[in-house]
Amino acid sequence: MTEATTPYTLGASDQETERLDRQAASIDGATRLLLRASGIGIGIGIGPGMRVLDLGTGLGHVAAIVADLVGPQGSVVGIDNNVTLLSIAAARYAARPQLRFVPGDVTG
Secondary structure (H helix, E strand, O other): OOOOOOOOOOOOOHHHHHHHHHHHHHOHHHHHHHHHHOOOOOOOOOOOOOEEEEEOOOOOHHHHHHHHHHOOOOEEEEEEOOHHHHHHHHHHOOOOOOEEEEEOOOOO
């Protein structure tokens, strides 16, 4: 992976990574509830076999939750412009074949 074209304002230091992990942990339950409830009432919630794109994935916390929802027959691609965070995410979730991380600037 190459350097980010547009740097993440708060950086990717060890302290920032820890802060993002704490933040994700603090809202994990709500995030899981929201993702499970997505599409309820219109019959198209996130489920097995789906293909999902996570824009601005950062450390991949949400992408990993979505990977659980789509299961091994689905796929999740996380895109972010911060290659340091993407490298951490890729290492953390390397055992999940349905989850991959790609560098890119989603702002165009």
